[in-house]
Amino acid sequence: MLDTASQASAPSRIQFVAHPCSGGDCTQGSASAYPVVRMDQTPAGTDFPHQSVTFPEGLALDCGRVLPSVTVAYRTYGALNADKSNAILICHALTGDQYVAEPNPETGRPGWWERVVGPGRAVDTEKYFVICANVLGGCMGSTGPRSAHGERPGALWGTDFPVITIHDMVRVQKRLVEHLGIARLFAVIGGSMGGMQVLSWAVQFPEMVFAAVPIAAACYHSAQNIAFHEIGRQAIFADPCFRNGNYWAEGVRPERGLAVARMTAHITYVSEEALTRKFGRKLQNAEGLAAFGEQFAVESYLQYQGSSFVQRFDANSYLTITRATDLFDLAGDHGGALADAFRTAKSRFLLVSFSSDWLFPTAQSRAMARALNHAAANVSFVEVQSDKGHDAFLLDEPDFHATLRGFLTGCAEHAGLT
Amino acid sequence: MSGEKKIRVDLALIAGMVQPGSRVLDVGCAQGQLIDHLTKAKNCDARGIEIDMEEVQRAIAHGLPVMQGDADTELVTYPDAAFDYVILSRTLQAVEQPREVLRQMLRISTHAIVSFPNFGHWSLRLQLLTRGRMPMTAGWNRMWYETPNIHPCTIKDFFALCDIDGYVVEDWLAADEQGLRTPWRRSPRLANLFGEQGLFLLRKA
Numbered sequence: 001m002l003d004t005a006s007q008a009s010a011p012s013r014i015q016f017v018a019h020p021c022s023g024g025d026c027t028q029g030s031a032s033a034y035p036v037v038r039m040d041q042t043p044a045g046t047d048f049p050h051q052s053v054t055f056p057e058g059l060a061l062d063c064g065r066v067l068p069s070v071t072v073a074y075r076t077y078g079a080l081n082a083d084k085s086n087a088i089l090i091c092h093a094l095t096g097d098q099y100v101a102e103p104n105p106e107t108g109r110p111g112w113w114e115r116v117v118g119p120g121r122a123v124d125t126e127k128y129f130v131i132c133a134n135v136l137g138g139c140m141g142s143t144g145p146r147s148a149h150g151e152r153p154g155a156l157w158g159t160d161f162p163v164i165t166i167h168d169m170v171r172v173q174k175r176l177v178e179h180l181g182i183a184r185l186f187a188v189i190g191g192s193m194g195g196m197q198v199l200s201w202a203v204q205f206p207e208m209v210f211a212a213v214p215i216a217a218a219c220y221h222s223a224q225n226i227a228f229h230e231i232g233r234q235a236i237f238a239d240p241c242f243r244n245g246n247y248w249a250e251g252v253r254p255e256r257g258l259a260v261a262r263m264t265a266h267i268t269y270v271s272e273e274a275l276t277r278k279f280g281r282k283l284q285n286a287e288g289l290a291a292f293g294e295q296f297a298v299e300s301y302l303q304y305q306g307s308s309f310v311q312r313f314d315a316n317s318y319l320t321i322t323r324a325t326d327l328f329d330l331a332g333d334h335g336g337a338l339a340d341a342f343r344t345a346k347s348r349f350l351l352v353s354f355s356s357d358w359l360f361p362t363a364q365s366r367a368m369a370r371a372l373n374h375a376a377a378n379v380s381f382v383e384v385q386s387d388k389g390h391d392a393f394l395l396d397e398p399d400f401h402a403t404l405r406g407f408l409t410g411c412a413e414h415a416g417l418t
Numbered sequence: 419m420s421g422e423k424k425i426r427v428d429l430a431l432i433a434g435m436v437q438p439g440s441r442v443l444d445v446g447c448a449q450g451q452l453i454d455h456l457t458k459a460k461n462c463d464a465r466g467i468e469i470d471m472e473e474v475q476r477a478i479a480h481g482l483p484v485m486q487g488d489a490d491t492e493l494v495t496y497p498d499a500a501f502d503y504v505i506l507s508r509t510l511q512a513v514e515q516p517r518e519v520l521r522q523m524l525r526i527s528t529h530a531i532v533s534f535p536n537f538g539h540w541s542l543r544l545q546l547l548t549r550g551r552m553p554m555t556a557g558w559n560r561m562w563y564e565t566p567n568i569h570p571c572t573i574k575d576f577f578a579l580c581d582i583d584g585y586v587v588e589d590w591l592a593a594d595e596q597g598l599r600t601p602w603r604r605s606p607r608l609a610n611l612f613g614e615q616g617l618f619l620l621r622k623a
Binding site for chain 2: 348350366369370371373374375376378379380381382383384385399402403405406407409410411413
């Protein structure tokens with residue numbers, strides 16, 4: 001995620017080192033002049049004690065398989081009121097986690113939406129009870145590819161982890177919400193893949209969602225979206241350290257592949273304008289020309305994004321979750337008619353898009369707004385002017401924050417929340 | 419923005435035509451003053467469409483359900499009879515296809531409330547007659563080459579269109595530029611000469 005400009009100028013953590021993979025099938029020579037992501041000894045998806053709840057009854061998945069037991073790692077902020085009517089569920093994006101408004105204790109990174117969620121923020125934790133859960137398939141404490149294999153005792157799931165869908169993720173979240181004693185959520189809010197979960201909530205469990213806010217989202221993953229994900233997956237598969245997904249057992253990780261996946265994805269999160277504004281054609285090393293390596297500032301920045309990502313994310317989770325988003329298609333689930341998908345929706349909707357977002361462009365949000373209109377749903381829709389691309393939903397966008405705050409306040413009046 | 423506060427007089431005239439508790443769509447709702455009023459003072463389920471992004475943001479930030487969009491392209495996305503009233507206030511003359519917009523309004527709603535500046539007002543006629551140039555008044559204040567008001571019409575023209583397309587005029591009145599009701603209510607001919615705005619409540623026959 002494109003966080004701040006300061007990250008771009010932070011010292012690069014990329015080093016020219018030998019390829020970390022030590023296995024015999026590694027073809028990368030130690031004399032390689034290519035920049036290689038440095039091996040880190042703290043693998044993502046450790047046994048860090050994240051707050052969680054386990055549902056031993058398991059979960060039947062869309063793919064037909066059954067997860068024998070499901071653990072959900074989650075965090076809550078603020079206080080649930082007496083009639084349990086002020087709960088807001090935040091759904092995180094592809095590589096997010098449950099630490100929405102506080103530093104992640106495992107990675108030390110600040111909460112990914114501290115600008116939006118917290119005391120006095122648009123999602124005001126002094127007013128609302130905020131829940132955020134790590135998605136099914138994730139690597140921050142919820143059941144995912146790194147969890148114990150459900151069918152082979154002693155093993156981990158790895159690439160044998162079942163194919164999951166956005167709807168499956170939401171079914172797990174529903175368990176959590178019910179576990180917390182909440183019959184109806186005041187709001188479900190999320191950006192990007194989080195927005196897909198919001199849509200799934202509104203369609204699967206309309207009675208449980210008073211207000212739904214899908215931000216920078218779409219009701220299906222486009223061919224272009226899938227194509228970019230596939231590049232990332234192929235990069236992971238092509239890494240000799242991937243070992244058919246069984247890299248944990250051999251003490252290695254497909255870091256180069258995952259970093260390349262992240263670098264590719266990262267380009268899709270930013271706009272050309274933002275990249276030009278930040279980097280243009282600035283050189284990283286002014287003293288001389290190099291055939292490869294960090295010639296341009298933008299290369300260094302992308303490599304930083306890749307290398308910092310592999311410290312905190314697990315490759316098998318990345319494969320699982322990117323596939324889940326690719327499979328998302330609300331209209332497809334309803335014979336191609338999006339309005340039919342929303343026919344049962346009861347929520348008040350706020351759709352927000354960002355003008356420079358080319359990953360989930362405004363046209364997709366508008367198509368959803370129209371389908372919601374067609375289903376006579378209560379929908380607000382606005383495109384926020386921003387040159388920051390898809391990542392704008394995570395960044396400092398005062399117009400977006402004011403819109404979200406106002407929408408929630410209006411909904412709170414209608415819901416009788418005081 | 420509070421519904422209990424006084425609203426613009428022309429909006430008050432429109433609000434006066436809306437039954438309490440109805441489903442309303444305000445097309446070209448700006449910051450949503452009217453839908454706010456209808457929601458709070460008349461207990462309506464009122465929503466808006468507005469083309470200007472900044473106005474939409476302000477409306478939503480005030481807690482009002484507003485969707486960014488264009489009357490010419492958005493109305494077709496609503497189902498039949500979704501509303502009791504669709505309101506088009508001082509916008510008809512600026513849409514690309516006024517006749518089609520009216521048709522859509524009365525498809526998605528039982529009633530349509532339409533207001534527009536009257537191009538038949540005596541001062542416009544006089545200016546055109548004496549100066550031979552496009553008139554400029556408080557209501558028609560942009561040069562012909564930059565005005566968004568691309569489809570000017572008179573109160574008489576509007577009656578004629580309702581007649582052709584089979585719309586029943588349930589109520590109508592003429593208003594001055596501030597939106598105050600003028601006394602020409604009983605005579606379309608006088609209203610067309612002295613009314614600066616026309617306000618119509620229509621339904622399908």
